[in-house]
Amino acid sequence: MTTIINVPPSLEDKSFEQVLDQIAPLPLDEKIIVDTRHTRWASPYGLTALLALAQSRVERPVLYVPEAENVSTYWSRMDFFKHAAELYELQGRVVKAKAVETSVLLEVTSISKSDDVHGVVDRIQQRAQDALVKNLNLDAKITMRFTMALSEICQNIVEHAGRGGWVAVQTYTWRIRLGGRKVVVIAVCDPGIGFRQSLESAPGFQQKDRWDDGLALEETVMRGASRFRDPGRGQGLAGVRRFVGNWDGKLSIRSGTARIAVLPKGDWDEDEPLHENLSYFPGAQVQITIPERVT
């Protein structure tokens, strides 16, 4: 049996839940067709999550590519189809990228080893300064901190996921609130073991009375827990939290059936700190959003 998964017209972290709601009840080896024909827009999270989704399936899924030429072109510019061709059976016309997309700070990039993180850091430094300082009016100090945060989030895949994942970075206009403020978004998605299983693999791990994906996220993100005994571990995410807080940004991490968010002080986002009982999806899906500075 083959099931068609309908991808919403606007694909970002929240609307991706609609995709997962359709997939979660299906056996892993069931053939699926991921239908993006009517998708008009996808965030870096949407694109990287679609790749992680394909990795999570036993049976190679089919991807109906977007019908709109500008969408297809953009996904090509983001290098999405280059990677998707290895994970999906692509159906439909893929339009090749014609020009460099200036809003793209980092195309969808595979992360599976430490060298990949070096590659990402080297590539993004060349573009980040202009995008963050000139386009988002952020202080020049942010460039290095932004890259540090990106490095740490990517390392989580190498250190904890147990399999490869994806990263992409882009600037775009945030339309949810405040009538179109620009943001820069980092998305890092993997279909690995996830936060809960990672902590469970710690030597001497003892399960608490309440133990679930939400608690595993709280322990890791808010309290710096790590599966390693080394007391120096867990600083990466703590540093990312500080970075996000200093720049009025938002950090959200989904793993298993829960999603935790470190929310901005400003009023540009109205998410909840913790969502539980979501549809199950393996691994970890991280999104960092830093808004334009408005003077």
Place this chain on the structure above:
Amino acid sequence: MINHIDVSSMLRKSVCELYSNLVTRPTGAAVRGEIEQELDRIGDRALTVIDFSHVGLLDFSCADEIVAKLLLQYVSVDSPRREVYFVFRGISESHMDAIEAVLERHNLALVTQQADGMSHLIGIVNVDERKAWDTISRLGAGACDDVASAVGLSADAAERMLDTLWRRRLVIRYDDGYVAVGSVTIPPQATRLDA
């Protein structure tokens, strides 16, 4: 003897000729391993400049591996690896974010030297420790009595304080006195161990 270790050279030597950023834990561990090999070549008692001037980015994982784990081996209360003192040079504002975070995590402190030659103590030190270090630094060198009168401590308390700072490798002990790490004149091109 004052030695100089260029961290970016250690990075190129140990990991990859093309890298200029200190990111990822394996990279940090490899660079620290290279630094330790250099330190093994010097005597049992030495002052070493760890120079970050040519390092682009330093992330938290790398700072933990290079700075914190290096210091931890030499400030161990019971059995320090050897009597090696460090001055950290060329630390940028963004390096400082990562370094301060790992010092806090491990309850460590270190001495940085800025381009103008001024030395500063960063990390976890209490008020009295900082006063004592500042006093020794200002005096250039001093004995327990000098610190006791400057800080307003009893002679015994000053002695304990200075012993603590020595164990933390923030002051150098000699004969009957102490010198603050970083107040020793360090030429920009101290003996290079990374050439």
